Amino acid sequence: MKWVEEDPRDQTVIRDLRETLLEEIKLQRLDPDPFRKTAPRDEVYLGGAIRLGVMPHHGFMYGIDIISLIRHLLVMGQTGGGKTTVIKNLLLQILQVADAPRIMILERKQEFTELLAKYPEFNVLDVNHLSFNPLLPPEGIKTEVWIGVFTECMINYLDILEASSGFLMDHALRLIDIRKKEGTYPNLNDLLSFIKATKYSPMSKNGQQQQTVINRLTNLLHSLPGMFNTSRHIGISELLNDHCLILLHDVPHIGIQNFLISLLMAQMFLHRKVTAGLQGGLKNLIVIDEASSLFRRQDELKGHPSFISDVVRTARGYGIGLIAASQLSTDLSHSLLANTNTRMMVGGFGRSRDTDEFLRLRSCTPDLRDYVIRHPVIGKAFIADNRWPHIVECNMDNPALSPRLTPDELNQRIQDSFFRMATFAPPVPAEGPKQPVSPKPTPEPETVSLEIRTLNSMYEHHFVKLSERAKQLKVPSSTLKKKIDELQSNGLILIHKVHGRSGAPRDLYELTESGCRMISLPPKKMKGKGSYLHCxxxxxxxxxxxxxxxxxxxxxxxxxxxxxxxxxxxxxxxxxxxxxxxxxxxxxxxxxxxxxxxxxxxxxxxxxxxxxxxxxxxxxxxxxxxxxxxxxxxxxxxxxxxxxxx
Ligand SMILES: Nc1ncnc2c1ncn2[C@@H]1O[C@H](COP(=O)(O)OP(=O)(O)OP(=O)(O)O)[C@@H](O)[C@H]1O
Ligand SMILES: [Mg+2]
Missing domain, CATH: 3.40.1350.60 (Trna Endonuclease; Chain: A, domain 1)
Structure with missing residues (x-):
């Protein structure tokens, strides 16, 4: 300042001064406070093949490489902050890459269905079609080991006291033993009947455990009917080798959703471990929302190793990566927080323990904490990325998405996927050497497909008029009429004539037990409350x-x-x-x-x-x-x- 005072009208001095100031401002742009130490000076560090957003202040792009997902990605933030949006953006880009990892979306809230319209290769499964036998060990895994994992999944997520785990395991193994001698393998239905048939005094410890286990299994039967189905089976390799979206929003209880997710993850993990062993590269990417209810800190505090924590820690060795979203960070298991390569807080947590928990993952200054708290903006992320020593700030992109499928289109996708993936008879595991993988069913001819579509439509809607149903199924009424006659003469459906107050009788369609079996859905009651006629x-x-x-x-x-x-x-x-x-x-x-x-x-x-x-x-x-x-x-x-x- 001193030299300005010497001659205030000297233009060269003013020009010099301006340049110095501009230089100073430019530097500040690159290194704004409180990010002076945190923003990368060089774009290369935090770029990547997949672009997720732009870092403000200097405009560098933030991105990641697909392979980094093998060390998991965790997106946290309060509701509406943009977690799902970040993940959708990421998946959209991954799907365009040749040789992309297979994606499995465990969908709790119907948020990802926008991805389906553009990608017909995505299989869609809903609760009724998730027919795999949870008692059946993945190929190459000993029955005792698998029943141990199955029991742990039940105990952890279905509100059964740990003391009952012995009871459950013991009965499952005994039943498997009995059935193996007969050359068959039991399903959950068989286990439920077996436990029901065993007599214990109601006041004894066993009697009480029996009642709890019966209650939980019955609840499962109603929530996951596909798992009790004995005629169809979706093998784990079908789930691993294709993209699939599993719709869980019809599963009434989040505990049951998590039971199912943990079973699926365990199946995938063990299958990979045995069939492929350690391998490089990312083969499967699992997407899970509401992760804090699945990867729970409380389970880690129980003092014994939990299987799901092991999966998080070691899955990358077998080519499995996780993308998890969560509204909380304080309830998340340490194993997930510690084993995650990229952690984002999108949309902020505000001034909360969750913010502190997140910031603690990279030791943060009070300045940075204040800055983060003051910026809980939708789509704005603070990111802890293993490539950079400090937290970075990023404005995330919001991609344009294709329109959702209509409910009819979605149903059609669910049915087509099921037929693509399910095999007719569930396999029986052999002792010792590996089982040959069951062959995929031959594609069904169009006529069979109409049969199945008609049965499914009648299962859901039993009073629809012929012409209306034909329109829904996109076939001429005469074709549908012929098909309905055929279904009736094959004993798959019953047609009741119901007389209204006036006019001609209306047809009421009811699926017989074999009709229900045909589409792998549990039979509905025929008589009394809840039956077709009663409704x-x-x-x-x-x-x-x-x-x-x-x-x-x-x-x-x-x-x-x-x-x-x-x-x-x-x-x-x-x-x-x-x-x-x-x-x-x-x-x-x-x-x-x-x-x-x-x-x-x-x-x-x-x-x-x-x-x-x-x-x-x-x-x-x-x-x-x-x-x-x-x-x-x-x-x-x-x-x-x-x-x-x-
Ligand atoms: N980067 C962004 N830019 C602009 N808007 C965004 C951005 N990210 C998300 N949004 C908008 O915010 C809304 C909520 O986003 P999103 O569903 O991703 O939140 P969420 O964190 O998954 O919420 P929830 O926890 O309830 O599932 C959406 O309508 C979305 O369009
Ligand atoms: Mg969401």
Whole structure:
């Protein structure tokens, strides 16, 4: 400053000064505070074949190489921060690379389905089609070892006390032993029946463990019906050799999702370990959302090694890499945090323990901590990348995506994938030497495909008119009619004629047990509550009440029990409980029980019991009078047809 004062009008001095200042500003741009020590001066360090975004302040690109994913990528940040977006961007680029690793997306929230439209080679599996036998060891793995892993997955994620692990393992191994002598191999269904059939005193330790295990297996049966299927099987090599997206959003409980994910990961890992051994290169990439519920710190604190931690630590040796997303970092297992090459915080955690946890991964200055806390912006990432000693800042790209598949297209993809991947009979493992891998099924001719599509459509929608269904299946009505006749004569479906209040009878389609087996779905109940006919009448009666200005709850609750319909009229508030009894003559005491619970419920004003035919009406009339139910509430007993929509 001193020399400026010497001659303030001297232009050369001012020019010099400006240049020095510009130089200073430029330097600051390259090294802005608080990133003076952290931003790379040279673009080469943090570039890569896959571009993820741009580092602000100096405009360098941030990218990674596919091979680095073998040491895993973890994307953390609060909800809506852009985690999924980063991963989608990455996957889109990987899919364009020749010889890309096979991608398995374990999809909890239907966020990745946008990738499907553009990549027809992506297989899609949903819960009903995940038919692999979890008791079956991966090729080359001893049964005892595998049952140990299976048990651990059950204990960890299905809320079973560790004390029950011995019980579970013991029963599984005993059953496998018995079946092996008969030349077969048990499935989860067999295990459930086996455990149910063993007698223990209910108050004994074994009895209590038995009850817990039965409850968990029954829950699994309802949540993962495909796993109890004995006619179809998807082998682990099919899952490893293709891109696939596994839709988990229909699995009701995150614990069950994690049970399934941990089983799949264990299968993949062990299969690779035995068949390929140590190898270079990234062969499979597994994408997992909500990672903190799967890789849990609490499991590491139990004091014994957990299988999933081992997978995280050693998977790279077998060509398996992970991409995980999580809304938390404090609950994540140390093994994941420590074994991850690239960790990002996208969209910020704000001022929280998670921020501190993330920053602790690279020792950070208080300045940097403040800076990070002040920038919780969607799409902005702070990245701990093993190639650079300090945390870097990056504005992530938001790629344009092709439109999602329509629900019909998605269903079609699910069915096609299943037929591509599943083999008809589940394999039985041989003792000792390796099993030959079961051959892929020959592609099914178009006619079979229509059969399967029709069955699937009827399984979901049993009242759809012929012309409407033909439109959905994209075939002429006459072709579909022929197919339906064929299905009926082959005993795969039953057609009921249901009479409405007026007009011609409508067709109601029901899949027989062999029909369900054909499409590998669990049979639906034929009689009573939950059956096709019951649902049908429930719907029709609900429509009748709605047309009369009632608000209707299907499966409403009274005294903790379900009532088929609860109809409320506004504004009077009159409340009618409707029970539909299709088998009143076969099970009269059940009818009385059902009506009693409605009669004992305060808010219900009157009860309507609907039965199919006149003789049944008379039977119920007598039962109600005998039980004295009318002393509590007015009860009408009527024929169903009166309440059918016209
Ligand atoms: N880099 C980005 N630039 C602009 N917008 C973005 C960027 N990343 C994400 N977004 C937008 O933010 C929204 C949320 O992103 P995303 O679904 O990826 O968040 P998330 O972290 O996965 O959330 P969640 O934890 O709920 O799954 C999206 O609508 C997306 O378009
Ligand atoms: Mg997300």
């Amino acid at each position: 049908f009448y429930q719907k029709c009666t609900a429509n009748w009440f709605k047309s009369k200005g009632y608000h209707v709850d299907i499966e409403g609750t009274a005294l903790g029990k379900n009532i088929d319909l609860i109809a409320r009229k506004q504004p009077s508030g009159e409340c009618v409980a409707v029970e539909i009894e299709l088998n009143s003559s076969a099970n009269p005491s059940h009818v009385v029980e059902n009506l009693k619970k409605a009669a004992n419920t305060d808010f219900i004003d009157r009860i309507l019991c609907l039965v199919p035919k006149e003789p049944e009406r008379r039977v119920v009339e007598k039962l109600v009078t005998k039980a004295g139910l009318r002393k509590r509430k007015p009860i009408e007993i009527e024929r169903l047809w009166k309440y059918m929509e016209s």
